[in-house]
Amino acid sequence: MSHTPGVRQAQKQKTRQALLDAALALLEEQSLSSLGLREVTRAVGVAPTAFYRHFRSTADLGVALVEEALGSLHPMIRTTVSTADDSEERIARAVGLIARHVAEYPAHVRFIARERHGGVQPVREAIRGQLTRFAQEVKAELAKDALAEGWSDDDLLMLAHLYVDQMLITASLFLEAPDSPGERDRVTRLATRQLRLISIGRRHWRE
Amino acid sequence: MSHTPGVRQAQKQKTRQALLDAALALLEEQSLSSLGLREVTRAVGVAPTAFYRHFRSTADLGVALVEEALGSLHPMIRTTVSTADDSEERIARAVGLIARHVAEYPAHVRFIARERHGGVQPVREAIRGQLTRFAQEVKAELAKDALAEGWSDDDLLMLAHLYVDQMLITASLFLEAPDSPGERDRVTRLATRQLRLISIGRRHWRE
DNA sequence: TGTACATCAGTGAACGCGCGTTCACTGATGTAC
DNA sequence: TGTACATCAGTGAACGCGCGTTCACTGATGTAC
Numbered sequence: 413m414s415h416t417p418g419v420r421q422a423q424k425q426k427t428r429q430a431l432l433d434a435a436l437a438l439l440e441e442q443s444l445s446s447l448g449l450r451e452v453t454r455a456v457g458v459a460p461t462a463f464y465r466h467f468r469s470t471a472d473l474g475v476a477l478v479e480e481a482l483g484s485l486h487p488m489i490r491t492t493v494s495t496a497d498d499s500e501e502r503i504a505r506a507v508g509l510i511a512r513h514v515a516e517y518p519a520h521v522r523f524i525a526r527e528r529h530g531g532v533q534p535v536r537e538a539i540r541g542q543l544t545r546f547a548q549e550v551k552a553e554l555a556k557d558a559l560a561e562g563w564s565d566d567d568l569l570m571l572a573h574l575y576v577d578q579m580l581i582t583a584s585l586f587l588e589a590p591d592s593p594g595e596r597d598r599v600t601r602l603a604t605r606q607l608r609l610i611s612i613g614r615r616h617w618r619e
Numbered sequence: 620m621s622h623t624p625g626v627r628q629a630q631k632q633k634t635r636q637a638l639l640d641a642a643l644a645l646l647e648e649q650s651l652s653s654l655g656l657r658e659v660t661r662a663v664g665v666a667p668t669a670f671y672r673h674f675r676s677t678a679d680l681g682v683a684l685v686e687e688a689l690g691s692l693h694p695m696i697r698t699t700v701s702t703a704d705d706s707e708e709r710i711a712r713a714v715g716l717i718a719r720h721v722a723e724y725p726a727h728v729r730f731i732a733r734e735r736h737g738g739v740q741p742v743r744e745a746i747r748g749q750l751t752r753f754a755q756e757v758k759a760e761l762a763k764d765a766l767a768e769g770w771s772d773d774d775l776l777m778l779a780h781l782y783v784d785q786m787l788i789t790a791s792l793f794l795e796a797p798d799s800p801g802e803r804d805r806v807t808r809l810a811t812r813q814l815r816l817i818s819i820g821r822r823h824w825r826e
Numbered sequence: 827t828g829t830a831c832a833t834c835a836g837t838g839a840a841c842g843c844g845c846g847t848t849c850a851c852t853g854a855t856g857t858a859c
Numbered sequence: 860t861g862t863a864c865a866t867c868a869g870t871g872a873a874c875g876c877g878c879g880t881t882c883a884c885t886g887a888t889g890t891a892c
Contacts, residue, residue: 445650449879609777630855855865
């Protein structure tokens with residue numbers, strides 16, 4: 413290679429990711445507004461000053477975590493809402509998908525739930541921005557459905573927000589549920605029936 | 620008075636309330652897990668050590684704030700849900716009530732929204748306990764309604780949680796909305812239609 | 827390919843500062859007689 | 860009512876500690892020729 417092997421850049425990315433991972437782990441038991449820069453670097457094993465090579469502040473790191481936690485979720489949500497088959501089956505798949513996502517990325521989910529209304533403004537705004545995008549995408553998918561006949565844009569967006577909020581409520585229920593399969597079942601049935609009730613409301617909205 | 624005038628006790632209560640008030644104000648811009656004991660006493664104008672005469676820690680103070688923010692809300696919720704008249708009118712009254720509550724106690728509402736999933740376990744548990752009580756009370760009121768014919772206890776509780784969560788979502792929407800009356804109107808209409816859709820789902824649940 | 831210079835991720839010492847907690851105290855309020 | 864003693868909310872000094880940020884640095888990686 414005569415050009416740019418990028419060994420240096422690759423190492424930098426590795427350190428950056430280690431900082432993000434360590435921060436996320438530390439945030440399981442505290443809020444971002446109390447997370448210390450030195451805590452994070454100590455957990456990674458680098459000097460405190462190394463932090464500044466990657467982030468201006470812990471708030472800045474928080475914004476990066478929002479992107480990591482929610483950025484990759486858009487295609488998943490889109491396809492979940494859009495699969496146009498029987499409503500009951502779609503609900504079951506959506507709830508299962510949320511359950512699996514929470515089981516696989518519990519720290520990311522906790523971070524979003526915690527910082528959505530947390531004490532760090534730029535992070536709150538980043539989360540709000542992502543959730544607004546989710547709602548718009550859900551709305552776009554809902555509009556394609558035959559049920560959307562006669563719905564105003566405003567009403568579609570209203571319903572989309574209802575679904576997005578319900579998704580977050582369900583995710584945080586799974587998060588708080590103990591590991592017992594029985595408890596997870598209880599949450600699954602609760603979330604399923606809540607979505608079912610909303611779907612029923614949707615079917616009878618324009619009567 | 621030969622018995623116990625309680626001048627000393629009254630003064631103690633006054634200081635305690637001043638600590639709670641100061642903490643609530645400081646929590647508008649940070650989370651409880653980063654609130655310092657010295658910040659609070661400085662804001663009140665007492666020595667840091669005076670804090671320990673009233674609370675073991677800031678977490679302990681947080682639990683007291685949960686009681687202050689939600690403890691007095693039970694009768695209000697109960698009567699709002701129970702007034703058994705036209706559904707549309709009830710929805711309008713509920714949304715108006717939430718709007719007025721947020722306008723009058725914005726700091727309390729923000730505190731609950733923020734710490735519900737915040738970094739301080741005892742406070743999360745206190746909030747969860749209060750919200751569980753709310754859901755049970757709403758369920759009890761729903762059960763009295765004629766619409767509850769044929770509903771299982773589980774389904775009633777499911778619906779009650781839906782209402783309680785929706786209440787919190789609406790409150791935090793009002794909180795984030797700028798002061799402009801136009802924006803408040805937008806939130807009012809959004810929340811009203813979401814509650815309407817849930818009510819429609821409720822009416823067609825057992826078909 | 828080899829050499830001389832530039833870049834820059836990570837270092838380590840140093841700083842001033844505010845933190846939570848301890849302790850013995852003060853003096854107004856409360857109680858017993 | 861008056862006096863002597865007990866209680867206890869709030870004080871102020873002192874402590875050790877970890878914080879965020881600055882700065883000049885090192886040495887491996889990258890670039891130019």
